[in-house]
Amino acid sequence: MIRFAIVGTNWITRQFIDAAHETGHLRLNAIYSRSQQQAETFAQDYPCQHLFTSLAALATSDEVDAVYLASPNALHCEQAMLFMSHGKHVICEKPLASNLHEVEQMIACARQHQVILFEAFKTASLPNFNQLQQALPALGPLRKALFSYCQYSSRYQRYLDGENPNTFNPHWSNGSIMDIGFYCLATAVALWGAPQGVKASASLLASGVDGHGSVLLDYGDFDVTLLHSKISQSLIPSEIQGEAGTLLIEKLAEMQSVTLVPRGGTSTDRSQPQHINTMLYEAQAFVQLVRQRQVEHPGLETSRITAALLTEIRRQTGVIFPADGCAV
Numbered sequence: 001m002i003r004f005a006i007v008g009t010n011w012i013t014r015q016f017i018d019a020a021h022e023t024g025h026l027r028l029n030a031i032y033s034r035s036q037q038q039a040e041t042f043a044q045d046y047p048c049q050h051l052f053t054s055l056a057a058l059a060t061s062d063e064v065d066a067v068y069l070a071s072p073n074a075l076h077c078e079q080a081m082l083f084m085s086h087g088k089h090v091i092c093e094k095p096l097a098s099n100l101h102e103v104e105q106m107i108a109c110a111r112q113h114q115v116i117l118f119e120a121f122k123t124a125s126l127p128n129f130n131q132l133q134q135a136l137p138a139l140g141p142l143r144k145a146l147f148s149y150c151q152y153s154s155r156y157q158r159y160l161d162g163e164n165p166n167t168f169n170p171h172w173s174n175g176s177i178m179d180i181g182f183y184c185l186a187t188a189v190a191l192w193g194a195p196q197g198v199k200a201s202a203s204l205l206a207s208g209v210d211g212h213g214s215v216l217l218d219y220g221d222f223d224v225t226l227l228h229s230k231i232s233q234s235l236i237p238s239e240i241q242g243e244a245g246t247l248l249i250e251k252l253a254e255m256q257s258v259t260l261v262p263r264g265g266t267s268t269d270r271s272q273p274q275h276i277n278t279m280l281y282e283a284q285a286f287v288q289l290v291r292q293r294q295v296e297h298p299g300l301e302t303s304r305i306t307a308a309l310l311t312e313i314r315r316q317t318g319v320i321f322p323a324d325g326c327a328v
Helices: 011-023 036-045 055-060 073-085 100-113 127-139 156-160 181-192 280-292 298-317
Strands: 002-007 026-032 050-052 066-069 089-093 117-120 142-150 197-204 210-218 223-229 238-242 245-250 257-262
Touching (some): 002 011, 002 055, 050 055, 055 073, 066 073, 073 089, 100 117, 117 280, 117 298, 127 181, 181 298, 197 298
Parallel strands (some): 026 050, 142 223
Antiparallel strands (some): 238 245
């Protein structure tokens, strides 16, 4: 049984804990919060023996084998390196860090201390992602792809009302491309690796982060358009076009369904049933890496390429984070 701790006590942490316990190989053993009262309140729903208000104390605890990080993006690098330097495996919410420099530091730290570093990008672990990969040859030569994730943020009205929620605050390394746009970008990288070129545009809010944007990835004979927004809503599926047909993807991040439409033929549903908590599959992937002590795994390169692209996209669109320093 892998004993894990959580850093961050929000809704996504609850979803991960449920998924982790569903694997049968992970057990919540520690909760970190800056507030003892908040840790105790969280433990009422997820009982565990060990509560911490000190990250350093958690890092040195022998009651924990791994840590799930769901803290703000700007804190990922420092916190992950603290835990990894004390021999803890880390599964870190996406994006892995604020920029490429931080991600490279984290990967080097994982290698130095021979622990697992895993970015919690669930899409690439889903059964329907595998179905998508298997269906790609049926399209013939690829020509176009459109990956769209545009969702009006529940926090946008707070921003318009003059508040400064984390999701629109550059201090926490946030914004549209770093949040839901990440799914579009990382999915392209997981499928096809690094593109030959990237062109990006975005509309920046007064806070300095992007509210929405578009990215064009050049893969030579085909290109991939990414549409992302936290201030508008899209109702269209994503798609991959080839000379012989098209693949339609409902709700890209969840890969809710995958439909193959041959040119001039009849569409077929290539989807598989998926667990209602789609974080289960990333938790299972993490367990496998930890059990096999597979410090070097393909996800590290996917994370590095994605971070490099995120950093370049922000350079092109003028989004700068305090965490960047001279890195961007």
